[in-house]
Amino acid sequence: MHTHTTPSAALDRRALSDFRALAGRIDGNGPRYTSYPTADRFHGGLDESAYHAALADCRAAAPAPLSLYLHIPFCENICYYCGCNKVITRDHGRSAKYVSYLGREMALTAAHLGGRRQVLQSHWGGGTPTFLNPAEMRRVMASLHEHFDLPADGEHSIEIDPRRVDFERMALLAELGFNRVSLGVQDFDPEVQQAIHRIQPFEETRAVVDASRELGFRSVSLDLIYGLPHQTTARFNATVERVLTLRPDRLSVYSYAHLPHVFKPQRRIDENALPSAGEKLDILVSTIERLTAAGYVYIGMDHFALPDDDLAVAQREGRLQRNFQGYSTHAGYDQLGFGISAIGAVAGRYVQSARTLDDYYAALDAGRLPVMRGFTMASDDRLRREIIGALMCNGVLDIAQIEARHGIDFASTFAAELADLDRLGADGLVRREPGRIEVTMLGRLLVRRVAMVFDRYLREDAARPPAAQPAANDGAQPVRFVPRYSRVV
Template sequence: MADSRDTLFNPQLIKRFDVNGPRYTSYPTADRFVEAFNADAYKHWLGQRSIGGINKPLSLYFHIPFCNTICYYCACNKIITKDHGRSAKYLKYIAKEIDLQASNLNGGRDVLQLHLGGGTPTFLSHTEMRELMAAVRGSFNLVPNGEYSIEVDPRKVDFETVALLGELGFNRMSIGVQDFSPDVQQAVNRIQSFEETKLVLDSARQVGFKSISMDLIYGLPKQNVISFNRTLEQVLELSPDRISLYSYAHLPGLFKPQRRISASDMPAPEAKLQILQLAIRRLTEAGYVYIGMDHFAKPDDELTVAQRQGRLHRNFQGYSTYAECDLMAFGVSAIGKVGPTYTQNVKTLDEYYDALDRDDLPILRGIELTPDDLLRRSIIQALMCHFELSIESIQISYLIDFRKYFAEELEDLREMEEAGLLQIDDQWISVLPAGRMLVRAIAMVFDRYLRADRERTRYSKVI
């Protein structure tokens, strides 16, 4: 296969097809969930897990919303506090939610994958972290060599904390960096030294973590090509196994902390594209493989191997090597996937505590997927994870005539095909190197909900 570095980034095509669109961590996307799908509906599907002999392994997600300080760019559901009384209370309710969900769960309790997100999961004290993992292991079986990951803020983590995480079973870590430039850090209220970051990464390697990922953001205030090149040099010196390169979406109308960012400090669209182009070139020249959307990984990383073998999957935590798990989610705003359903918990602590005080699951909304949803989800997954789609396999799996069923979609793809983003023949839809950065825009063509309302302003730009 030809080296795709030169064609991966095409500024003219990016400008032409860079529209607002979802990230497709689920399909249908979370904004399509309905409140008619409630706790009773979720309990029903927890009880259906082993019907007909289908007994998928489990993936668990825990949302820890607390942070010591606020990062102005952040769009996560978080609570700024230094009071560990709040986190101690929260963990007691998480334990209750674990018990409630587990009591309604039919089938096996084997867990292949666990992820702690936030907020800042490492806000928790050592005692609190032990308490949480004891509650998890009290209801579930974390199988040996599973994928157990945690998001880490290096500013509050030392070797002892990393060692504790290893002792508790964590073997993957995502380290938040965003940018090492002091000017950028000042502008987003996240002061974090290279030395702090290196200490955590070195500690994780010493303890035996299998994979270390690093998060970067392009398009932040005060950022430019020269400063971000220095950040990339420092990141490459640290040599993480994976790198996530996210586009900053400035939506101050939706996210109040972003109102503290001055619009005059934002890089111009041209400069933002130049930063992205630089990052892609530097990372690929350093040997990282472009996995998809905003993820890069070393050639021997599990994600890269899974993509080569056709096993890559995408869920609410991003790219994953485990496709066939039921995802159970715990904590405020957490989203799960069990059987043909998605669910999301309530978003505030008061609502969360009130529901659990009533011995109710704190479900806000959800959705039961239709056959059409399942069909389109499989297409979007294939495009996002593998950059290609076997038309024949879809026809066999879903008993449809692909070209008749998706006649309008294929017509809409023609412009992208003529532009060189993809190629369509009798058997395959293949995303070409120039289309990889725009795979979200390609996937959107198959989104029935977007086709119905054409309402794309609620999403961030693809690039």
């Protein structure tokens, strides 16, 4: 019988070597599973009345705490690689209007919840949330505090463009109650920065990290992207070495997928300058080796954290989860989404807001919540979401617990899935033992491939004739089981 290897154990060279060999062979489309079902399954059949029902159920669950996501779409300039829902402008008249409407959306939502519900996890994403000027940021935060209770000991994070903040702005963020910051870096190589239209000197980034530490932020996270034009293994290694001198608490290392037919700004990227598939794989393997050697825990997918970071602790203790921001320690709460394209997960329903400013404003002007589409989960969806979450987050599935919680016989319910899982077991991705399924070290590097086995919608797609198959438009992309850079919303 195999002894259990904790998911936080260091990746060994054999696992990385096997990953290098397998990644080219085990190929296909794969969701990131920040939700299950994935966002490409959302549909327009879930309307405002369905969201009202979800909020009523959420109200009945009081005083359970909430999670909250705010989408600030504005950016001053375009980064060519970006796949986020954004508005390029320098006009603060546009952001001032948006701030007013955010307040209206919060008021409408809170009215359905009754009372000021506690929010233990909040995140501002974008776009560039720090596009908002200090007065606008204060207005948004005042609206949040008017309608919700954000305790100081919760997790309150914001995405930052280091080119757009100084010490004074960082001090404001601390004053407003943010205690975690996520900085976009991508790459420090000047030629790469030129090619993606994002000039960001190392010293500029270091100044923001230093300010974060001086001001007492609990966590500093840096985002890198590999697969960008002019990147090589040696060049990206140089960026990683500079990042390590900053010693961020967390690191996200995203894969760039070149999809110019989907994201128009990518048409400005020179395809001939992109690294080959082999070079891109070498960059990833080299980065994993270097970060784990430097003491970072490989959390999974694209996330790394220092051993004492909350993510690493949660994984060691078997309570890591996933939500629309990726890996999380507070993903089990209902999540409200505010702003264009924001996604919420409330009482077994997913809801996504209108994607354009015009549609968002029109809904709120009519006194309606700006619901564009969503999904109501069935019992089978909840069952599979739990299985996928356990495998992706903690690397172990306790079959007896699943059977008891959902009233099923696992072997008969998932006969086809277990047969597929055995094929992955032959490749060394999983181990099946009596009463449990365990993801191996190698499997953690290809964990989306393991999770996909339990995705009923992918199975249904595969069973249809090719002409009848739906086009995936969120989270599923032809890459070697490393995600494209996207905040999902």
